[in-house]
Amino acid sequence: MNFPSRLSAPRAILFDLDGTLADTAPDLAAAVNVLRTERGLAPTPYAILRPTASAGARGMIGAAFGLAPGDEGYEDLRLAWFDRYQAAMAVHSTLFDGVNELLEGIRAAGMEWGIVTNKPMRFTDPLVPQIGLAHAGCIVSGDTTPHAKPHPAPLLEAARRLGIDPAHCWYVGDDLRDIEAGRAAGMVTVACNWGYCGAIDPSTWGADFQLDTPADLLATLNAVVASVRAAEAV
Structure with a gap:
C-alpha cells in the first residue's frame, strides 16, 4: 500500500460525530417530522431526510420545509427543532457497526481519540455518554470555540x-x-463513505483517504504506522 510521502505516524484520531461515529439520523429526522405533524403536514420520508443529517438544522429543515437560513420562518423552525430534538436525542441513535472495534484498536495502538462536531454543546454533552462515547479523550462542540467547521479552530482546540x-x-x-x-x-484527512455523504461524491473533496468502513480505517492506521516505522528503521 502506498501512502502520501508527508505522512507521519498518527498519535491521535479525531472524529466528527453525526454520520461518522454515530448514526443519529433517525432521531434528527424524527424531531423534524414532529414539527411537520404539529403543523398538519405529512412526515417527510426518512430516505429524503437521512442524507442531510450531517448538516444539522440547515439540512433537516431544508429537506422537510424547503427553507434555508435567512428565509422567513426558518429561525422559528430551527429553534423549535432544537427543542424537539433535545427531548428525544438518543431513542434510536447508535454507533455505526465497527466503531467500537475501531476505537478499541486505536487505544490498543497507543493513540488518543476525540470528537470534534458542529453539534452544539446542549446536545453533545448529554448525547455522547448515552451512546457509549463518554471515554473520548476530548469533546469539542460547535460552540466550544468562536468558530465552527469548516474553520480549523475546533480541530486545533482538540489537538491542544x-x-x-x-x-x-x-x-x-x-x-x-x-x-x-x-x-x-x-491534519491528515479521511472521508468516510459509511456516513451521510448524500448525493455528493466524497472523491471530489481532496481527502488524503476515502474509506468504506471503520474496519478499513483501522487497517489503514495500522498499515501507516507499520510503514513509518519500517522507513525509520532503514
Whole structure:
C-alpha cells in the first residue's frame, strides 16, 4: 500500500460525530417530522431526510420545509427543532457497526481519540455518554470555540486539549466541511463513505483517504504506522 510521502505516524484520531461515529439520523429526522405533524403536514420520508443529517438544522429543515437560513420562518423552525430534538436525542441513535472495534484498536495502538462536531454543546454533552462515547479523550462542540467547521479552530482546540501536534492528528468525517477543516488545521484527512455523504461524491473533496468502513480505517492506521516505522528503521 502506498501512502502520501508527508505522512507521519498518527498519535491521535479525531472524529466528527453525526454520520461518522454515530448514526443519529433517525432521531434528527424524527424531531423534524414532529414539527411537520404539529403543523398538519405529512412526515417527510426518512430516505429524503437521512442524507442531510450531517448538516444539522440547515439540512433537516431544508429537506422537510424547503427553507434555508435567512428565509422567513426558518429561525422559528430551527429553534423549535432544537427543542424537539433535545427531548428525544438518543431513542434510536447508535454507533455505526465497527466503531467500537475501531476505537478499541486505536487505544490498543497507543493513540488518543476525540470528537470534534458542529453539534452544539446542549446536545453533545448529554448525547455522547448515552451512546457509549463518554471515554473520548476530548469533546469539542460547535460552540466550544468562536468558530465552527469548516474553520480549523475546533480541530486545533482538540489537538491542544490532547497535547498533540496537529500534524500528528488525523480527522475523520463524512462532510466536505470536515475535510476542509482538517486540511486547514494541517491534519491528515479521511472521508468516510459509511456516513451521510448524500448525493455528493466524497472523491471530489481532496481527502488524503476515502474509506468504506471503520474496519478499513483501522487497517489503514495500522498499515501507516507499520510503514513509518519500517522507513525509520532503514
